[in-house]
Amino acid sequence: MAPSIPTEQYAQVFEKNGGPLEYKKIPVAKPASDEVLVNIKFSGVCHTDLHALNGDWPLATKLPLVGGHEGAGVVVAKGDLAQDIEIGDHVGVKWINGSCLACSFCQQSDEPLCAHALLSGYTVDGSFQQYAIAKAAHVARIDKSIPLDAIAPVLCAGITVYKGLKESGARPGETVAIVGAGGGLGSLACQYAKAMGLQVIGIDTGEDKKKMVTGELGAETFIDFAKSTNLVKDVQAATADGLGPHAVLLVAVNEKPFQQAAEYVRPRGTVICIGLPAGAYLRAPVFESVIKMVTIKGSYVGNRKDTAEALEFYRRGLIKAPFKVVGLSELPMVYEKMRAGAIAGRYVLDTSK
Amino acid sequence: MAPSIPTEQYAQVFEKNGGPLEYKKIPVAKPASDEVLVNIKFSGVCHTDLHALNGDWPLATKLPLVGGHEGAGVVVAKGDLAQDIEIGDHVGVKWINGSCLACSFCQQSDEPLCAHALLSGYTVDGSFQQYAIAKAAHVARIDKSIPLDAIAPVLCAGITVYKGLKESGARPGETVAIVGAGGGLGSLACQYAKAMGLQVIGIDTGEDKKKMVTGELGAETFIDFAKSTNLVKDVQAATADGLGPHAVLLVAVNEKPFQQAAEYVRPRGTVICIGLPAGAYLRAPVFESVIKMVTIKGSYVGNRKDTAEALEFYRRGLIKAPFKVVGLSELPMVYEKMRAGAIAGRYVLDTSK
């Protein structure tokens, strides 16, 4: 029996960058032949959504726009080319909504680099609505054993940090330093790193974070950057041979930590830069970078394979991501807290409220 | 019949950084059990030697010092552990004079990263003398079909650019942009790139360099950075699909070209930074580097395997490196020209003069 699909639905929409947001009824779209229509049950909210609303980045958003790129829901309709997906399947609508699947980047599994990539909640309408459209080849497949509210934020942050860890080239047994270990991305990064057999040096500040990072998140060491008088030395000392971590994951990039990372990373090591602070610059001393053969690498979001792999770690019970559910109608309140820097953990929107 | 080894020899020595250089007789050393004594026939001169004399870098030199790290000569004595090398073999004394062969870097073939590495003409006496000591496991093996004067500069510049090209990860058929294509390192890089099946975009300035780069050096394209009004666009347009080169080799690093490289390199591409300008910084915009997944990587000198491979390309006749021979006694004149920026091609010192 096919699900009954309404013609109208609730959504959070804005007409121009800067807002305001309107919570209102809009029409439900119909999927094209290579698309699916997803009944979004829950959607995470992340900083990117706020950047999109603000128009912070050097890339224009669609307008008017329904934001959101961490939507978890159920397939309720599909085009005729969507042959490997069924009505009723659980799927995720993520940042990469679709790509051309034909360009040289798509050909090499780098769909996030596709010049024709569609971005959920940015260049196409996203998950802050009850029924969202996404390309069938791109929606994340979610095992039915996974709760849809819990997985929503993993669809963005989880995949992104997993991808960053893969890109770092760090092998099981090696050590990765995670800068911002106690934050939203960082706490997921610690868990993925551990599940990947890596040893973790968590870098952040505060006793609560220390307890969490070395406790439930499984890091071997915690370094409080606010207390350290010599961060470079302390990070290197946290590795068994004193040579520093094999990789550094910068999940809260600003120029200062970046430069330190290039200093404390092990020779031949890799500094992975994740996250998109407006206007920031990477900066590293040439002499030291060359004689240490340091690699500095930007890592964007995961491709479809990364997505499947990241979700599989979650399904196996290796990743926990605390979250708090509020109604879709309460999105402005979430943004308010985000602006105030007052968010601990992730907010997940229940689209039925 | 063992060669007769004198007890004294000519060398260029300095007592303190800044000089002066003295051309005088000094004793000939005896090899330890894991060393060889090499009768240096010819030695190249490179900027590193001048940096060593000046004391430009944040790493102290041995004092007094015999400089030079591009020595080509003949083994005249060896320690008892040097079992795979014979008296009469042709060998090269290169930048990495020796390393511990036991630390974690040496274990992974990264001898240049060994904390105990000995640096010819920097932390140990080098090739600006007639008889130099080097670790047997580290001297470059030179096929006897190769002229010793011609190979001398290749022992430094050739290996370095070959290593950089390897580190770039560019595969045959892909495109590499070489910044400084018409210079000493650049002209070798063009030839190695071509021999490795890469397509080359040479970036430099002047009609003479254009002719050389696209002529004998084999580059597909030349871009004159002084004439280009939009270098980023021009470099990208020089690739068949307009997406930019897969790799960029910065052989004449300064901050300006570096930032441009991060802009014109293809998404997923790699910018390799070679050379050690005092005090320079790598700098790249975070946003673009992340969404393009750009890699920036320092590449130092080659290891022993890289050395053997680079010399093999030369032996096969695929690499030409123009040079001019003068006597060892004329080293001050060479430095003078170097300081004045008036050197075209490499100077090679004949230690018999």
Next chain:
Amino acid sequence: MAPSIPTEQYAQVFEKNGGPLEYKKIPVAKPASDEVLVNIKFSGVCHTDLHALNGDWPLATKLPLVGGHEGAGVVVAKGDLAQDIEIGDHVGVKWINGSCLACSFCQQSDEPLCAHALLSGYTVDGSFQQYAIAKAAHVARIDKSIPLDAIAPVLCAGITVYKGLKESGARPGETVAIVGAGGGLGSLACQYAKAMGLQVIGIDTGEDKKKMVTGELGAETFIDFAKSTNLVKDVQAATADGLGPHAVLLVAVNEKPFQQAAEYVRPRGTVICIGLPAGAYLRAPVFESVIKMVTIKGSYVGNRKDTAEALEFYRRGLIKAPFKVVGLSELPMVYEKMRAGAIAGRYVLDTSK
């Protein structure tokens, strides 16, 4: 102006494995939304086509079937999802006609491993007709500077050997032995290997082949397996250090050459097995394979990226593939020669005759 498309066309069809082939008029199909209709101008003929006709392999063919998987032609119609391709574009219809683009193999760019892959001239109608259907995302893009008759056989053999060389992991400067160097696949393999900066040891038999392999095909060495009394020793002696080639490409697999390959390949080397002789087995001694850490790897056809790369080498003028043009109606004659083992070079069918 859209091209005029007939409703009927000539094709070579068979109703059941074993034949007979019928040269007759059949309807022209219409492309689905993700497909293109290609006016095939020329099609190569390869052993696979004969295997398909015979029903030699443990995989059933579509019936009735139009064979052929080396078709070069012009796009004359396309579905609405085919946005990156234009009417008039030159394209190739190759073995992999289409794939799901969504399974885990397609996600990692291994479309040839897709369980839903469509095989031209095997599970779907192929290029032995004037108008063929293919998935838009999968047709090879052919630069208009390339003659369509000349490129046809490259679409199969060229891509296959290029892929095999990539899979071998051999790096520029290293040595690859090509077993069957003078044959159809082998002669392309020699040229691709050379263009990729590899040194080639051609293994085959006869003075004509020797002349061709070391002449126009660019191999460093030729070894006549019929004259060699110790092939293992001779192949190893053909490398500068006597340790054997870094890779071996078996383009004419049978059990004997395979076992020898595992013996003469360099320790840590790779033996790539291409081609699909019915019922053959790989066989290698465990002891030697383990202590030499030999890798034996099957390589199938290229993915879309490999295809684009292989064609780009051709476009650059680095690959020559001799061929002989006959009419599509003459296909039975070509098969006759193939059965008799009397083909030198490739036959290409002109679909207008």
Next chain:
Amino acid sequence: MAPSIPTEQYAQVFEKNGGPLEYKKIPVAKPASDEVLVNIKFSGVCHTDLHALNGDWPLATKLPLVGGHEGAGVVVAKGDLAQDIEIGDHVGVKWINGSCLACSFCQQSDEPLCAHALLSGYTVDGSFQQYAIAKAAHVARIDKSIPLDAIAPVLCAGITVYKGLKESGARPGETVAIVGAGGGLGSLACQYAKAMGLQVIGIDTGEDKKKMVTGELGAETFIDFAKSTNLVKDVQAATADGLGPHAVLLVAVNEKPFQQAAEYVRPRGTVICIGLPAGAYLRAPVFESVIKMVTIKGSYVGNRKDTAEALEFYRRGLIKAPFKVVGLSELPMVYEKMRAGAIAGRYVLDTSK
């Protein structure tokens, strides 16, 4: 204070292949400049030792010979070139006793492939004595927190399986099937695989092994090959998507499991062959191997880096290896049990008894 070194010691010696073994006093050797003298405290016993005694392999042993290659002890003397190791350090004397550190294999960290490699207990005297000689650059560094009796067998079996898992290319989250999971090598392989973030399918037979493999060894699944009526199907069904394991580790190679491995491994997967059964052959169907792009790879013992990494996993408490201590004098009894196939777990010899 330097340790007092006796001039004579107890050892197990044989004069010719086939034996007999003699437990007797022999002189203590003196280390050359690049060697250390190790006071062996404990030595594991493995099948290789029995093969050496028997002369089973196509490689001659030194004669007379002191066997043993799993020795754990304390450095009591060293040559003057052994600068990174101190008297009193805990070290392991393993299969690769030394290598030239200069050939092309040593240059690329493949010391086990060195043509001049010295093999403990095979081409040089090994660890079945109280004082053994080994090359300083090659002895395994053992952290003092690790008990010397427990680590002895890990020096061979642990490193070997860890190397095999690395060579497989399986990434964290992927699945590896271990054939012989309940045996000596297999039980270590299960634990290393788990520590490396892999999912394990243990293949072996019997209820006891099932309990151990899925219990303390951490495998996700156990398949009893004696009970399975379709091993290929059962192994593939044990992976989440039914496509089979990404890698297979054959720790108890014989021809039957090998061929099955090539069948049930995932397309693009790797079959790693460890262990050296005399006279066995790898065998795989060409057609399936090619269209599935299967890799079959021999993996020998680890290099120095692998050794350090494998021991670090042990130090972190992630690996357990049950063992039973008997006196060095009781070696003949151990061989007796080995011949009878009656060994569960490893025997470790206490050289003081």
